[in-house]
Amino acid sequence: MITALRGMKDIIDDAPKYEYILNTAIACAKRHGFNLIDSPILEETALFRRSVGESSDIVGKEMYEFVDKGGLNVCLRPEGTAGVARAFIEKKLDRANGVNRFFYRGPMFRYERPQKGRLRQFHQVGVESFGEKSVYEDAAIILLARDIFDELNVTYRLEINSLGCERCIPLYREKLSAFLNRQNDLCDDCKKRKEVNPIRTLDCKNETCQKIYLDAPPIADFLCKECREDFGALQDILTRNKVLFSHNKKLVRGLDYYNKTAFEFISAEIGSQSAIAGGGRYDKLVEQLGGKPTYAIGFALGVQRIYDLIALPHDKREGVYIGAIDKEAIGDIFSYASRLRKKVKTFVEYEPKKLGAHLKNADRLNAEICAVIGEDERKSGAIWIKDLSNGAENKPRLNDWLERFL
Numbered sequence: 001m002i003t004a005l006r007g008m009k010d011i012i013d014d015a016p017k018y019e020y021i022l023n024t025a026i027a028c029a030k031r032h033g034f035n036l037i038d039s040p041i042l043e044e045t046a047l048f049r050r051s052v053g054e055s056s057d058i059v060g061k062e063m064y065e066f067v068d069k070g071g072l073n074v075c076l077r078p079e080g081t082a083g084v085a086r087a088f089i090e091k092k093l094d095r096a097n098g099v100n101r102f103f104y105r106g107p108m109f110r111y112e113r114p115q116k117g118r119l120r121q122f123h124q125v126g127v128e129s130f131g132e133k134s135v136y137e138d139a140a141i142i143l144l145a146r147d148i149f150d151e152l153n154v155t156y157r158l159e160i161n162s163l164g165c166e167r168c169i170p171l172y173r174e175k176l177s178a179f180l181n182r183q184n185d186l187c188d189d190c191k192k193r194k195e196v197n198p199i200r201t202l203d204c205k206n207e208t209c210q211k212i213y214l215d216a217p218p219i220a221d222f223l224c225k226e227c228r229e230d231f232g233a234l235q236d237i238l239t240r241n242k243v244l245f246s247h248n249k250k251l252v253r254g255l256d257y258y259n260k261t262a263f264e265f266i267s268a269e270i271g272s273q274s275a276i277a278g279g280g281r282y283d284k285l286v287e288q289l290g291g292k293p294t295y296a297i298g299f300a301l302g303v304q305r306i307y308d309l310i311a312l313p314h315d316k317r318e319g320v321y322i323g324a325i326d327k328e329a330i331g332d333i334f335s336y337a338s339r340l341r342k343k344v345k346t347f348v349e350y351e352p353k354k355l356g357a358h359l360k361n362a363d364r365l366n367a368e369i370c371a372v373i374g375e376d377e378r379k380s381g382a383i384w385i386k387d388l389s390n391g392a393e394n395k396p397r398l399n400d401w402l403e404r405f406l
């Protein structure tokens, strides 16, 4: 038997949750003024090397990468930001004025060791905003994530940090490198990260490394005036909008493109893979990918990570179930159903059945109305109706009843 690949799951039992999370998040993003973007799942590998970065686990170890039939090195996208930034530049939006705000949803691929909450194919809903320097945009993006989780009734902890900018970070990097060079017990990954992007060491999960980094110089001490002021303003706006947060001085995120604001929403209820959303500013990425310098910020949430945190709203009965008692009426009910379907969710039963069997079917399908035509109804031009939400039965004229929906 051929089964799905390790770390990849069919969305069947969880389909209602998947759909509910997507619909809620997308509706919220639209209310916040974001528009759909749908970029390809397959991209040139170089895109992620130049954006997510060589020091990240994603690029270093986890990409689904192969050479296509034309000899091009391509990979399944491990995340959404790089592709959206590429599309933004390709469409020359970096040369136009104004702010562009996009949302996207879809599968991402990372060859990680699968465990609870960690899949090799998982889904994100993400948003990216291009062209806005104001720290109010940082706050607006965080408030959007907050609104989505509030609407889904998901409780979380929000951690924020500032990763500085090109003015203050080089000095910090030097100090951190000097500190790292004095350490003898760094893990093999950190020995590499130290050379490529020393700041990414702070994110290491290795216990020995984490102990070492307790004494590392904190980024906060090196922020320039503008970064300090912006980070202060962000905290002020969040507080005024009743968003609880903590300043995690070691939060650096697992991707290389971030500067200034970085944040993560974390759940205490789902075990070790506790980040349910993450994001931040990436003001240098568009330029690094060959576009004009463009301010940018975004986040993505992990759809599967929040399955266990949500309860579906009470499933209301919906739609019409229509069936016949005798074979002669099947053709008719099929035509009524095709008319009803233009306005209302409709289930049609192709086999003649007794009334009791139709009622059972309609109940199993969670239909609101069970409509049945027997010989009597056929002759008199009526239809037998039971409203399954309140038990009321009646026998209206067929045409009147159809008219009510159409």
Ligand code: HAM
Pocket: 078, 079, 080, 081, 082, 110, 112, 117, 118, 119, 120, 121, 122, 123, 124, 126, 127, 128, 254, 255, 275, 276, 277, 278, 279, 280, 297, 298, 299, 300, 301, 302, 303, 304, 305
């Ligand atoms: P990320 O932190 O790598 O950021 O992923 C965002 C979210 O995707 C995580 O918080 C987590 O909920 C979910 N996630 C990540 N890996 C897995 C996995 N293996 N299995 C299940 N869920 C997972 C990004 O991807 C950035 N592109 C976010 C961003 C957008 N930054 C700026 N704009």
